[in-house]
Amino acid sequence: MPTSPELAAVWLTLKLAALSMAILMVLGGPLAWWLSRTSWRGKVVVEALIALPLVLPPTVLGFYLLLMLGPNGAIGGTLEALGLRHLAFSFTGLVIGSVFYSLPFAVQPLQSAFQAIGNRPLEAAATMRAGPVDRFFTVALPLARRGIITAASLSFAHTLGEFGVVLMIGGNIPGKTQTLSILIYDQTEAMQFGSAHMLSASLLGFSFLLLLGVYAMNRRFPVGLK
Amino acid sequence: MKLAARTIFASALVIFALLAPAGSRVQAAGNLTIAAASSLRYVLPDIVRGFERQYPQARIEVIYGSSGKMRTQIVNGAPFDLFLSADMAYPQSLVxxxxxxxxxxxxxxxxxxxxxxxxxxxxxxxxDLLAPSFKRIAIANPVHAPYGLAARQALQSRGVWGPLYARFVFGENIGQTAHFVLSGAVDAGLIAFSxxxxxxxxxxxxxxxxxxxLHKPIRHGLxxxxxxxxxxxxxxxxxxxxxxxxHAILQRYGFEKPELSHADQP
Structure with missing residues (x-):
């Protein structure tokens, strides 16, 4: 286990970003697939809900999460009644917050990648007796791999930069909820500018490299199917 | 198809494996998490070191913020064991x-x-802060930071709160307020002496x-x-x-010994 607060925060932030990304890919994949296929009229409502974190201040999301997950909230209170701990100021709470916060960054690239495939490859697969699940895994997923990598990288990167939600529901606890962005904020308040500068510069460099990778990949693999 | 299902299953397992230890980590008896007012940010590490010399098995974590914010976090279930506030009213509300x-x-x-x-x-x-050369003055937010409240009382007692209001910059806590001064972004600040x-x-x-x-005593209560x-x-x-x-350490950092009478407690 890392000993310095800086290393603890780096490890915690990477763990949070990786977990949120994994959950988003597992949950966001089917959701984006359904959105790209359905002709249901209520679809726009779902799309608007997913896009909300793009425009809402993270504090709004954090505020409602605090109310829901805390000991007096609907979810936290139920957990407490069952003899478990509520989720405010816990790592699990941060994961839940990050999944909501980064949801559009996972679902939107996936949805456009799935839409770009069109119906023809899937119909062709169907004529070869591929079932719907089979078609999703053997045809849609490989064709949408660019969108999948983009969605994974963006939801990972977006969670790295999360601040407002963590500020509201995290509690700045080293090793548990003190992510990099929160530690930088805390060090600035403590007037430890040297350490804050080192962490900020590392985060800046890492985020840039991550995005550079995403954009370079998008250049190298233009959409294969029109 | 089978492979994909297995991948999903495996990733779900990884998710739970990573989540489980974080969710169910049992706090060791020697671990102490303290929520402390920002005014204590520099003196408390000294005090903690002295305590850890006496109790080498103790592991102490301190989280700083405005007293009002810490109170709200505790009410909402933050896992703190001790609350060191820069006033008496916030800890009293928890009592x-x-x-x-x-x-x-x-x-x-x-x-x-x-x-x-x-x-x-x-x-x-x-x-004297009315002088036009003090264009920006930093104080802590009086709504939830006790030093901000004391600053407001001191300024009100001299009748300059209203005239100066447009020049104020509000720090979230007294630590951030001090940081505003240190950065040179404001001309002066009303800061914890500590x-x-x-x-x-x-x-x-x-x-x-x-x-x-000029202000009510800034009693720090635990x-x-x-x-x-x-x-x-x-x-x-x-x-x-x-x-x-x-007490000797606290005095070195500009705190005073609290008087024993609690006559004008909140």
Whole structure:
């Protein structure tokens, strides 16, 4: 286990970003697939809900999460009644917050990648007796791999930069909820500018490299199917 | 298809494996998490070191913020064992809600000072801040930061709160307020004296103490938060904080010994 607060925060932030990304890919994949296929009229409502974190201040999301997950909230209170701990100021709470916060960054690239495939490859697969699940895994997923990598990288990167939600529901606890962005904020308040500068510069460099990778990949693999 | 299903299953397993230890981590008896007012940011590490010499098995984590924010976090279930507030009212509200074991104990008296890196403020009265050269003045948010409340009382007692209002910059807590001053973004700030006396700050800029009569006493109160299983180390730390050795450290950082009468408590 890392000993310095800086290393603890780096490890915690990477763990949070990786977990949120994994959950988003597992949950966001089917959701984006359904959105790209359905002709249901209520679809726009779902799309608007997913896009909300793009425009809402993270504090709004954090505020409602605090109310829901805390000991007096609907979810936290139920957990407490069952003899478990509520989720405010816990790592699990941060994961839940990050999944909501980064949801559009996972679902939107996936949805456009799935839409770009069109119906023809899937119909062709169907004529070869591929079932719907089979078609999703053997045809849609490989064709949408660019969108999948983009969605994974963006939801990972977006969670790295999360601040407002963590500020509201995290509690700045080293090793548990003190992510990099929160530690930088805390060090600035403590007037430890040297350490804050080192962490900020590392985060800046890492985020840039991550995005550079995403954009370079998008250049190298233009959409294969029109 | 089978492979894909297995991948999903495997990733779900990884997710739960990563989540489980975080969710169910049992706090060791020697671990103590303290929520502390920002005014204590520089003095508390000294005090914690002294305590850890006596209790080598204790592992102490301190989280700083405005007293009001810390109170709200505790009410909402933040896992703190001890609350060191820069006032008596916030810890008292936790006592009233039955969230503590025992009453509020006062352990220090804070002082307020004018601090500036851009102007010479030595010997200045708070009323002198009306001078047009003080274009921006930093204070902590009086709504949830006790030093901000004291700053408002001091400025009101000289009748300059209203006239100066448009020039205020509000820090989220007294630490951020001090950071505004240090960055040179404001011309002066009303800061906890304990932050100016910290080793890194001495000799930076000029300061002057605000007479204590201009505001209500800034009593720092501590309470032990009630948990299902009480930690003996929390009580031990509270006792340490009230010891005469710690009083000497607190005085070095500009805190005063609290008077014993609790006549004008909130």
């Amino acid at each position: 009233d809600q039955g969230m503590t074991t025992g009453q509020v104990q006062v352990f220090a008296l804070g002082r307020l000072a004018i601090w500036s890196l851009r102007r010479n403020v030595e010997g200045l009265d708070v009323g 932050l100016i006396l910290s080793p890194g700050m001495t000799g930076k800029g000029s300061h002057t103490l605000i007479p204590a009569e 309470v032990i938060i009630r948990h299902k299983t009480q930690k003996p180390v929390a009580r031990a730390f509270a006792g340490h904080l009230l010891s005469s050795a710690v």
